[in-house]
Amino acid sequence: MNIRKTRKKRIDIADSGALSDLAFLLIVFFIVIAVFNINKGFILELPKKDSQKIVNIDDIMKVWIAADGSISANGESLDMEELERRTKDMIALRPNATFLLHIHPDAEYQDVVDIIDMVRLTEVENFSFAMKDGGAQQ
């Protein structure tokens, strides 16, 4: 019987094109990684230091965040849903209303972010915030 030994074909990695595919996949990976560095959040414009603005007292909604994260408005304790409802009512009644937020120095950052988030959602145009000692007692 005549059995012919088949010659094994040598595979050239560079010729196969696999390397370029691999390299392009890595490029895509690095581009995607670069996109992850984009920050998401809020852009706030801070007032001038010691600046004052004359506002009608009826147009102000004063909100306090205490050290434990509890919220109060005009001396009354509220939860976030109630505060949102009241803010919406205020804006519907007085579109130029000012939302004045007083933050206790020990209040957690997340509590402040929650209020800013709510203010953005309710589309309050005039929003002001400052750190105040004493919380709702003032």
Next chain:
Amino acid sequence: MNLTKKARRKPIIPINSMSDIAFLLLIFIMLISLINYRKEIKIEYPEAVMQESVNADANLELWITRDGDIFHEGALITARTAEGIIAGEIAENPSLRIHILADRHTPYRHINTIMETLQILQHRVVSLVVKENV
């Protein structure tokens, strides 16, 4: 005179060099990503529903941990040093955007320190970075 006409060869694009080009591009992008390398500080990001992209052409990130430690480019700095860094960077690029990346449990007084610094420097636009919604 005996002139023989040379047969024209068909132009061929060498495919083998494609991988070389791809690897050069890869090295280039790796170097660029190293330049943009962000030194992350371990914080628990605050969460928010409403969020927008806050990156500008020029950005400066200040990280604040829950203990009130301030970090810039991975290095622990004092509030006074932060003021110096912000002032220097703003002098170079007035349209610089300052990003505050603070832990959600950080007492607000630590964030207020940076806010006050920005007000003193009359650079009043600040970005508060939150956890990205998936």
